[in-house]
Structure formats: C-alpha cells, structure tokens
Amino acid sequence: MNPEQYPETDNPPAPGAAAQNIEALGTTDPPTATDPRIHCLTIIGQVEGHVVLPPQNKTTKYEHVIPQLVAVEQNDAIEGLLLVLNTVGGDVEAGLAIAEMVSSLSKPTVSLVLGGGHSIGVPIAVSADYSFITETASMTIHPIRLTGMVIGVPQSFEYLERMQERVTRFVVSHSNINESVFRDLMLNTGELARDIGTTVVGKDAVNYGLVDAVGGLGDAIRKLTALMDARAKNAGAQKGLVQ
Structure with a gap:
C-alpha cells in the first residue's frame, strides 16, 4: 500500500x-452518519428468539438488539432512535420484548417500514413515537401461529389466546387503529390463500390507523429531528424554571 x-x-x-x-x-x-445524535437500528429478515435459526436465514437476533437499546437510553450523546424495518416477523416474545423496550425509551423514536413489516414486525413498527411506511411497503396481520408439536388440550389454546391478546393490546394501544378493525383484519378469511389475515400496503396501513404517515427516509429523519429539537427545547425550559 x-x-x-x-x-x-x-x-x-x-x-x-x-x-x-x-x-x-x-x-x-x-x-458515515453526519448527525451522531441519531442512532439507526435495523430490524431485518426474521426476528430470532430462543431458537437459533438456520445459518442461511437472514435474522435479527434480539440479544443483539436489546443491548443497543440500553446503550441508546444511557448515552447522552444519542438524542433519538431511527428504527428501520424490513422483516417477515419471527419469534413472538422476542419481537414483543423489542417493541416494549422501544416504546419505553425516554428519547424520541421514529420507525420506517421498508419492503415489509409483517407479523410480529407490526408491534415493533408501532412501538415508536411516530411511524412511517413507504408507498410500496406492506404489513401482514394474522393470528399467532405455533410451530412444532402442540398438545391438543384446552390449556394450549388458552395460552395461545393469551399470547394473541398481548399482541393485540400492544398494537391497539400504540397506534390509532380500532381494536375491532384490527381483529377483523387479523381474522379475514378471504385474502390469504393458505392462511387467515390481511396484507395492507402503504396508504392502506395509514387509512386503517396502523401507521401514522406514508413517507420515506427523508421524512423519517426530518420528523425525528423535529421531535429531538422539541424535547431539547422543553428540557431547556424546565431547567430555566428550576433555576
């Protein structure tokens, strides 16, 4: 050299x-990013939980994501989180853990769905303070499915129903969609060939109240910057009142 x-x-x-x-x-x-105040976190491929997926699968490992979210909360130099999703879904509990951590951050958060934010990607997408979806991106809403051996007893189905309620409550409480509308989309039998559920694309997700706005990367960064500036202004005003 x-x-x-x-x-x-x-x-x-x-x-x-x-x-x-x-x-x-x-x-x-x-x-490299010119604004160190923004941390970008990507949720891509399949959300990997307690079971390690095959090496050919593109995965987002929740044990990698959670420490990043802790660092975002603790690092004073980071003022906002940009969450970019292109995921097919994955482990329900791992996805909900990520969504709960994003929603509990004290700093502004904005999510952007690119390509797809399917299945457990839906609660992750709506966990941010403000959410965007591109015109061509889609989100599939369907009931929770279990893989592997399932014991056919009432307790198994009651447990599955409680898991579904956790997802439904989270999505409804962190978006503008009505619970009855969300359930209708989830239990639709006429759209998916081998499953029940609904796929919403771009503007439809906004019309249902699932996502806040249609937009791209520039829109997401501008919104996040505005939220960060507003938070800094409020913190300055409160500091002035205390003094």
Missing part, C-alpha cells in the same frame, strides 16, 4: 480494509 494515496491522514487504512469494505458493504469508502 502506498501512503501517498492517503495524503490527508497520518494513519492510512490497514491492508485488506478496502477489500473487507467491498465484501461487506459493496464500496471501498462507505459514508
């Missing part, structure tokens, strides 16, 4: 760094 190729720094990239960037990101010089 020729140091003259990097005249602006005394520490040229380590040998092999460019190759690693090409392999991982498709570029030798990936851009």
Whole structure:
C-alpha cells in the first residue's frame, strides 16, 4: 500500500480494509452518519428468539438488539432512535420484548417500514413515537401461529389466546387503529390463500390507523429531528424554571 494515496491522514487504512469494505458493504469508502445524535437500528429478515435459526436465514437476533437499546437510553450523546424495518416477523416474545423496550425509551423514536413489516414486525413498527411506511411497503396481520408439536388440550389454546391478546393490546394501544378493525383484519378469511389475515400496503396501513404517515427516509429523519429539537427545547425550559 502506498501512503501517498492517503495524503490527508497520518494513519492510512490497514491492508485488506478496502477489500473487507467491498465484501461487506459493496464500496471501498462507505459514508458515515453526519448527525451522531441519531442512532439507526435495523430490524431485518426474521426476528430470532430462543431458537437459533438456520445459518442461511437472514435474522435479527434480539440479544443483539436489546443491548443497543440500553446503550441508546444511557448515552447522552444519542438524542433519538431511527428504527428501520424490513422483516417477515419471527419469534413472538422476542419481537414483543423489542417493541416494549422501544416504546419505553425516554428519547424520541421514529420507525420506517421498508419492503415489509409483517407479523410480529407490526408491534415493533408501532412501538415508536411516530411511524412511517413507504408507498410500496406492506404489513401482514394474522393470528399467532405455533410451530412444532402442540398438545391438543384446552390449556394450549388458552395460552395461545393469551399470547394473541398481548399482541393485540400492544398494537391497539400504540397506534390509532380500532381494536375491532384490527381483529377483523387479523381474522379475514378471504385474502390469504393458505392462511387467515390481511396484507395492507402503504396508504392502506395509514387509512386503517396502523401507521401514522406514508413517507420515506427523508421524512423519517426530518420528523425525528423535529421531535429531538422539541424535547431539547422543553428540557431547556424546565431547567430555566428550576433555576
């Protein structure tokens, strides 16, 4: 490596760094965020919970996400969270754990659904203070399904019903959708070929009250910046009153 190729720094990239960037990101010089106040968290692929998924699956591991959310809450330099979703769903309890942590953050949060925010991705998407969905993104609402062996006794179905109630209550309490509308979408039998439920796309999700607005990345960042500025202004005003 020729140091003259990097005249602006005394520490040229380590040998092999460019190759690693090409392999991982498709570029030798990936851009970095200019606003350190915003932390971007991605929920992609399948939300992995207590069972490790096959290596060929694209997954979001909840044990990786939760420490990030704790760091966002504790780090004073971070003022807001941008949550980007493109997920098919996954483990119910892991998804609800992520959603509960996002909703309990004291800092402003904005979510953006790109591609899809299906199944347990729905409560994660609505857990933010304000939610966006792109025009072509979709969200599938359906009842909870169990995999593996299920003991056919009343207790099993009662447990499944209680799990479903947890999801329903969370979505209804963190969005503008009516509970009866959400249940109708969830139990619709005429749309999905091999399942019951409904897929809503872009503006339909907004019309149902599930998501706040149709928008893209620029809209999400502008909204989050406005929420952060409003929070900083309120904190300054309260500090002035105390003094």
